[in-house]
Amino acid sequence: MPRRLVVIGGDAAGMSAASRAKRRAGDDIEVIAVERGLWTSYSQCGIPYWIAGEVGTEDDLVARTPDEHRRNGIDVRVGTEATELQLDRGRIAVRDVASGDESHIEYDDLVLATGARPVRPPLPGLDAEGVFGIQTIDHGRRVLAALATRRPMRRAVIVGGGFIGVEMAETMLARGLHVTLVSQPPQPMSTLDADMGSLITKSMEGHGIDVRNATSATGFEVDQTGCVSGVRIGDELLECDVVALGIGVQPDTSLAVDAGIEVGDHGGIRPDDSMRVADGLWAAGDCIEVHDRVLNRWKHTPLGTHANKQGVVIGVNVTGGSATFPGVVRTAITRFVDLEIARTGALEDECEGLDAASVTIEATTHAGYLPDADPMTVKLTFDKPSGRVLGAQIVGGRGAGMRINVLAMALWSRLTVEELMMTDLAYAPPFSSVWDPVQVAARAAIAARR
Amino acid sequence: MPRRLVVIGGDAAGMSAASRAKRRAGDDIEVIAVERGLWTSYSQCGIPYWIAGEVGTEDDLVARTPDEHRRNGIDVRVGTEATELQLDRGRIAVRDVASGDESHIEYDDLVLATGARPVRPPLPGLDAEGVFGIQTIDHGRRVLAALATRRPMRRAVIVGGGFIGVEMAETMLARGLHVTLVSQPPQPMSTLDADMGSLITKSMEGHGIDVRNATSATGFEVDQTGCVSGVRIGDELLECDVVALGIGVQPDTSLAVDAGIEVGDHGGIRPDDSMRVADGLWAAGDCIEVHDRVLNRWKHTPLGTHANKQGVVIGVNVTGGSATFPGVVRTAITRFVDLEIARTGALEDECEGLDAASVTIEATTHAGYLPDADPMTVKLTFDKPSGRVLGAQIVGGRGAGMRINVLAMALWSRLTVEELMMTDLAYAPPFSSVWDPVQVAARAAIAARR
Numbered sequence: 001m002p003r004r005l006v007v008i009g010g011d012a013a014g015m016s017a018a019s020r021a022k023r024r025a026g027d028d029i030e031v032i033a034v035e036r037g038l039w040t041s042y043s044q045c046g047i048p049y050w051i052a053g054e055v056g057t058e059d060d061l062v063a064r065t066p067d068e069h070r071r072n073g074i075d076v077r078v079g080t081e082a083t084e085l086q087l088d089r090g091r092i093a094v095r096d097v098a099s100g101d102e103s104h105i106e107y108d109d110l111v112l113a114t115g116a117r118p119v120r121p122p123l124p125g126l127d128a129e130g131v132f133g134i135q136t137i138d139h140g141r142r143v144l145a146a147l148a149t150r151r152p153m154r155r156a157v158i159v160g161g162g163f164i165g166v167e168m169a170e171t172m173l174a175r176g177l178h179v180t181l182v183s184q185p186p187q188p189m190s191t192l193d194a195d196m197g198s199l200i201t202k203s204m205e206g207h208g209i210d211v212r213n214a215t216s217a218t219g220f221e222v223d224q225t226g227c228v229s230g231v232r233i234g235d236e237l238l239e240c241d242v243v244a245l246g247i248g249v250q251p252d253t254s255l256a257v258d259a260g261i262e263v264g265d266h267g268g269i270r271p272d273d274s275m276r277v278a279d280g281l282w283a284a285g286d287c288i289e290v291h292d293r294v295l296n297r298w299k300h301t302p303l304g305t306h307a308n309k310q311g312v313v314i315g316v317n318v319t320g321g322s323a324t325f326p327g328v329v330r331t332a333i334t335r336f337v338d339l340e341i342a343r344t345g346a347l348e349d350e351c352e353g354l355d356a357a358s359v360t361i362e363a364t365t366h367a368g369y370l371p372d373a374d375p376m377t378v379k380l381t382f383d384k385p386s387g388r389v390l391g392a393q394i395v396g397g398r399g400a401g402m403r404i405n406v407l408a409m410a411l412w413s414r415l416t417v418e419e420l421m422m423t424d425l426a427y428a429p430p431f432s433s434v435w436d437p438v439q440v441a442a443r444a445a446i447a448a449r450r
Numbered sequence: 451m452p453r454r455l456v457v458i459g460g461d462a463a464g465m466s467a468a469s470r471a472k473r474r475a476g477d478d479i480e481v482i483a484v485e486r487g488l489w490t491s492y493s494q495c496g497i498p499y500w501i502a503g504e505v506g507t508e509d510d511l512v513a514r515t516p517d518e519h520r521r522n523g524i525d526v527r528v529g530t531e532a533t534e535l536q537l538d539r540g541r542i543a544v545r546d547v548a549s550g551d552e553s554h555i556e557y558d559d560l561v562l563a564t565g566a567r568p569v570r571p572p573l574p575g576l577d578a579e580g581v582f583g584i585q586t587i588d589h590g591r592r593v594l595a596a597l598a599t600r601r602p603m604r605r606a607v608i609v610g611g612g613f614i615g616v617e618m619a620e621t622m623l624a625r626g627l628h629v630t631l632v633s634q635p636p637q638p639m640s641t642l643d644a645d646m647g648s649l650i651t652k653s654m655e656g657h658g659i660d661v662r663n664a665t666s667a668t669g670f671e672v673d674q675t676g677c678v679s680g681v682r683i684g685d686e687l688l689e690c691d692v693v694a695l696g697i698g699v700q701p702d703t704s705l706a707v708d709a710g711i712e713v714g715d716h717g718g719i720r721p722d723d724s725m726r727v728a729d730g731l732w733a734a735g736d737c738i739e740v741h742d743r744v745l746n747r748w749k750h751t752p753l754g755t756h757a758n759k760q761g762v763v764i765g766v767n768v769t770g771g772s773a774t775f776p777g778v779v780r781t782a783i784t785r786f787v788d789l790e791i792a793r794t795g796a797l798e799d800e801c802e803g804l805d806a807a808s809v810t811i812e813a814t815t816h817a818g819y820l821p822d823a824d825p826m827t828v829k830l831t832f833d834k835p836s837g838r839v840l841g842a843q844i845v846g847g848r849g850a851g852m853r854i855n856v857l858a859m860a861l862w863s864r865l866t867v868e869e870l871m872m873t874d875l876a877y878a879p880p881f882s883s884v885w886d887p888v889q890v891a892a893r894a895a896i897a898a899r900r
Contacts, residue, residue, distance in 0.1 A: 012884070046819060046879045060819035163878075304884045305877045326872050333876035342876055369496060369510035402852060402882070405875050409859030412873050422776050423862050425855050426783035426792055427755045428613075429496045432852070434462065434754045 002030045005318055006092060006107035008082045008255070010035025011042065012307035013285025014113030015064065018074050020315020026073075029319060032105060033069070034080040034094055039137050040066050045304060047140045048167035051147075052174040058137050085110070085259035087281065109280050109318045112256055112269060113311070116249035116286035116302045125220025130228035131243040134164050146242060147175060150227070154178060155240040157231045159217045161188030164246030166200065166336050169209055172244065173337065180210040180238050182217050182231065184247075189341060191332060192393045193348050195360070196379055199395040203339045212238075249302055251287045264289045266300035273324040275314045282318065284310035291327035294345045294390055294411055301330050331408040333401045338374075340401030344408040345391030348381050355384045359444040363437035365399040367429035376400035380407070380417070380441040387416035387449060392441070399431070406438050417445040452480045455768055456542060456557035458532045458705070460485025461492065462757035463735025464563030465514065468524050470765020479769060481524045482555060484544055486531040489587050490516050495754060497590045498617035501597070502624040508587050535560070535709035537731065559730050559768045562706055562719060563761070566699035566736035566752045575670025580678035581693040584614050596692060597625055600677070604628060605690040607681040609667045611638030614696030616650065616786050619659055622694065623787070630660040630688050632667050632681065634697075639791060641782060642843045643798050645810070646829055649845040653789045662688075699752055701737045714739045716750035723774040725764045732768065734760035741777035744795045744840055744861055751780050781858040783851045788824075790851030794858040795841030798831050805834045809894040813887035815849040817879035826850035830857075830867070830891040837866035837899060842891070849881070856888050867895040 005021050007014040010033050018031045033040070041064040049055050066076040077094075083102070084093040091106040118133045120126060130150070132143045147153055156172040158165045161183030172179045181188065181204060187197025188204070188211070201211045212233060221230035221237060231238045251268035253261070261277060264270045268289035271277045275284050286302035288310070306328055316323035331344040348358045358381040364373040374397020381391040392407035394400050410420050421442040427434050435443070455471050457464040460483050468481045483490070491514040499505050516526040527544075533552070534543040541556040568583045570576060580600070582593045597603055606622040608615045611633030622629045631638065631654060637647025638654070638661070651661045662683060671680035671687060681688045701718035703711070711727060714720045718739035721727045725734050736752035738760070756778055766773035781794040798808045808831040814823040824847020831841040842857035844850050860870050871892040877884050885893065 043817065043819070043879065043884070045877070045884075046817060049817075049820060049879055054821060055819045303877070305875065308884055309872055326869075329874045331874045331876045332878075333881050334878045335880050340881075344874070344876075367493065367496060367499075369493070369505045370499060371504060399849075399852065402849065402876060403855075405853075405886075406855045406859055408874055408876065409856055409863070413859070413863035413865070415863070419776075422759055424779045424781045424794070424858055425755065426781045426794070426852060426858065427495070427753065428782075428784045429493065429499055430785050431783050431790075434493070434495075434758055436855075 002028050003108040004030040004032065004106065005109045005111065006105055007031065007033040007111040007113060008092065009113030009115055009285065010037070010040040010076065010078065011044070011113070011115060011285070012304045013311040014111060015041045015069065016308045016311025017111045017113065017282070017284060017314040017318070018069070019072065020312045021319050022073050024315065024319040024321065030075070031073070032075045032077065034082055034105070035076065035078045036081040036097060037136060037138065038078045040064060040069055040076060040078065042137055043304070044135060047134055047137070048164070048171045050140050051143050052171040058140065061137065082255060085255050087259050109282065111314055112277070112281070112283040112287060113285045114252045114255060114287045117252045118245060118249050119247045120245070121247065123217060123219050125222045125228065128220055128222040128228040129226050130241065131220055131245065133245050134168055135249070143242070143244070150241065153241045155180070156242045156244065157182060157238050157240040158244050158246060159231065160246035160248065161185065162190065162246055162248055163332070163334050166334055166341070168244040168246055169204060170335070170337050173207060173209070177242070178208070180212060180240070182212045182215055182233060184214070184216050186214045188213070192341070192343050193379065196377065196393045196395055199377060200336060200339065200341060203336055207337055249286065251300060253287050256283070256287070264298050266298065268300050270298060273326065274317050275310050275325060276317070282314045284314055293327040293329055295350060299328070299330065301328055303332065329408050329411040331404060333404060335401070338397060340394070340396055340398065342394045342401040342404035343392070344404050345389065345411045346381060347391060351381065351390060354390070356381055356390055357384050357448055359441060359448050361437065361441045361444050363433065363440050365397050366431050367433055370429055374398060374400070376437055378437050378441040380445050382417050382445050384449060387418055389415055389417060389420060392438070403436070403438055406436070417442045417449070421446060452478050453558040454480040454482065454556065455559045455561065456555055457481065457483040457561040457563060458542065459563030459565055459735065460487070460490035460526065460528065461494070461563070461565060461735070462754045463761040464561060465491045465519065466758045466761025467561045467563065467732070467734060467764040467768070468519070469522065470762045471769050472523050474765065474771065475769040483519070483524055483526045484530040484532055484555070485526065485528045486547060487586060487588065488528050490514060490519055490526060490528065492587055493754070494585060497584055497587070498614065498621045500590050501593050502621040508590065511587065532705055535705050537709050559732065561764055562727070562731070562733040562737060563735045564702045564705060564737045567702045568695060568699050569697045570695070571697065573667060573669050575672045575678065578670055578672040578678040579676050580691065581670055581695065583695050584618055585699070593692070593694070600691065603691045605630070606692045606694065607632060607688050607690040608694050608696060609681065610696035610698065611635065612640065612696055612698055613782070613784050616784055616791070618694040618696060619654060620785070620787050623657060623659070627692070628658070630662060630690070632662045632665055632683055634664070634666050636664045638663070642791070642793050643829065646827065646843045646845055649827060650786060650789065650791060653786055657787055699736065701739070701750060703737050706733070706737070714748050716748065718750045720748060723776065724767050725760050725775060726767070732764045734764055743777040743779050745800060749778070749780065751778055753782065779858050779861040781854060783854060785851070788847060790844070790846055790848065792844045792851040792854035793842070794854050795839070795861045796831060797841060801831065801840060804840070806831055806840055807834050807898055809891060809898050811887065811891045811894050813883065813890050815847050816881050817883055820879055824848060824850070826887055828887050828891040830895050832867050832895050834899060837868055839865055839867060839870060842888070853886070853888055856886070867892045867899070871896060
């Protein structure tokens with residue numbers, strides 16, 4: 001009998017684990033993946049762009065369908081919800097979502113890849129028609145259906161100014177709606193320091209968005225048809241025809257918690273660096289916490305990049321190999337229309353207890369004498385005693401954002417600002433200045449250390 | 451009396467040294483910079499784009515004029531050619547280019563930043579009107595004057611397929627000329643392996659360029675007015691109205707050699723990592739050889755990025771500080787129209803003596819389901835026994851090229867392909883795929899090591 005690997009969750013982490021294990025062990029392993037929804041291996045991050053009309057169909061967001069996984073020898077069971085982990089019996093209870101039939105699946109190894117769920121604050125009217133989360137393909141379908149059928153569709157309110165909020169603001173602009181963005185923090189993108197976030201507010205306002213920072217939605221108005229007609233912020237009513245929620249996500253660990261598995265301060269499972277939770281039990285993806293290599297702390301950083309790597313690590317380790325996930329530096333990027341927004345490592349605000357300082361420099365995306373050079377701002381945070389880079393944030397025009405990877409690599413290898421200044425980065429006038437903006441920032445940091 | 455620093459050469463390396471020394475030491479140092487031409491601190495790399503019409507005027511290419519340097523307290527003497535180093539007397543001989551007057555300048559510290567000179571093979575007709583080097587602002591002026599006044603201007607031949615050759619091919623296309631490119635190596639861009647260079651040939655041919663690889667110019671036809679009318683390659687005559695030369699450069703070390711300073715295999719001075727050649731004698735920029743951190747060999751890598759850093763190192767060290775230039779990994783980038791071309795580290799062809807292997811992968815510049823994703827090719831060369839990254843080459847659409855910096859940083863910190871696969875790079879659909887193309891290449895390398 002082959003060993004049996006059971007995976008709960010059919011997206012990045014789960015299917016990476018399943019695929020890697022099957023590819024390595026072939027007939028020596030039986031792989032079963034259960035997924036509550038109907039989709040596998042799809043790009044959550046692409047959903048705002050699909051709603052905006054930039055993606056052909058939802059099929060384009062799917063990297064690998066259930067049938068494709070099946071052809072690779074994985075027993076994918078969509079529409080199947082895991083309802084209980086029975087760890088002491090080596091099995092899970094599942095329910096067929098359509099029929100309600102219940103059954104059990106035994107395992108030798110179990111992978112928890114249950115993902116994250118959107119935060120849904122207990123606000124009146126939250127369940128009204130037209131108030132949308134933006135996490136699954138079904139969510140995207142519902143928004144597209146509403147945009148296509150409910151006329152007139154004029155005003156959108158985005159609740160939340162994080163990645164999804166910023167991306168949905170762009171999406172709703174692209175769909176021709178007037179957009180109001182409500183952000184509880186003092187600026188959108190609280191994964192950036194507020195001084196950098198203010199550049200996003202400015203850009204949004206330049207595109208006609210009504211940005212309401214440091215404000216919370218307190219409820220939703222619902223019309224006679226059951227549709228949302230406004231968002232309340234304190235005494236004010238923001239009239240609207242559609243609401244997109246982007247208030248963040250939290251690890252979906254209810255199955256794990258019910259089974260007595262410990263979770264961390266952020267609510268995520270904490271596997272070791274081989275992604276092992278206990279003997280025969282593994283976890284990966286948005287349901288876990290990860291080791292932040294810069295701050296040496298646990299963080300919840302729900303990103304597909306990590307989920308895929310963690311899945312591969314499990315796939316190797318459950319098939320007799322040896323792999324580790326080395327942690328993260330929390331690199332992330334997004335875009336608001338023509339503004340690129342990127343971050344890596346620690347915010348200045350996160351450096352309490354360290355003797356940290358920051359510098360902020362202005363540069364251009366490439367040689368300023370070429371006509372299409374755009375402004376860009378780099379904020380670099382560093383440890384004053386050692387000079388070690390602690391974090392960076394970039395906001396700027398086309399070509400600015402992906403420079404964050406240079407800083408992510410500097411963090412990865414624990415470079416100092418002095419070392420960063422001397423690294424050998426690419427230069428030609430259509431791409432950069434002779435001192436790349438990240439090195440201009442490093443020079444400013446060196447000057448600030450004197 | 452303040453110490454006196456004399457700098458020979460008024461571009462990146464020399465003026466960086468001068469500026470940094472003056473800023474650090476103020477009135478405690480006298481800084482004299484002699485420059486044969488009339489310009490200081492200008493962007494050589496911008497000249498093709500200026501000729502193409504993308505830059506306003508030549509002034510835009512000048513980062514700092516002689517007068518601006520003078521206002522910072524540097525005694526800049528343009529139109530002044532150093533004619534002899536009299537090291538044992540602590541002075542140099544100079545000649546005023548305009549008047550021919552000769553004199554001497556004494557120094558406490560001397561910086562050799564004499565740059566590189568274009569290779570000019572002894573071919574018949576090389577000095578004809580219309581055969582242009584593309585190195586100085588004067589060269590650019592001459593080409594622009596020819597393009598403006600000599601009509602009809604229909605056909606250009608580019609001799610040499612390196613950075614300048616590829617950039618001038620784009621420039622001449624942009625000026626509406628029919629372009630033929632003559633490349634002695636089997637493909638353009640011999641700083642890439644030939645398999646990657648072939649992608650450039652293909653793109654050039656797609657833009658209507660007549661690419662003649664593995665061929666050398668053997669002479670130039672000159673018409674009755676003294677203007678070039680054709681380029682001979684063997685028995686064939688390529689008729690043309692203008693020729694741009696980009697056959698490479700070599701260190702301009704004639705002054706140094708005449709003074710008995712040793713040069714290396716590539717003809718460059720070999721200072722130590724503090725940029726010191728001898729007591730009180732320093733060298734930086736295109737006239738020196740640099741330490742290749744990957745191959746642990748001396749190389750001639752004439753780039754403004756290095757020149758500026760080396761100049762800063764000298765400026766620190768001549769004023770009582772302590773700085774070192776840590777060497778290079780030979781990162782470089784350019785563009786041919788819409789094709790981005792980048793490289794770092796060792797070519798596969800340079801790895802003799804190592805147990806190296808390469809993988810080549812195809813990817814897209816960002817999520818393939820977005821409409822403007824372009825193809826990109828990554829070639830990754832690695833040490834088979836250790837997995838250490840040895841080099842990388844990228845050719846692809848917009849957004850492809852600057853990814854080379856991730857690989858440059860991996861080389862800098864001597865990462866293995868296994869480590870590179872696990873680094874935390876930025877992802878969002880408009881910027882990348884969930885596995886960045888450089889990590890797709892790393893995964894292919896890992897698979898190839900098994």
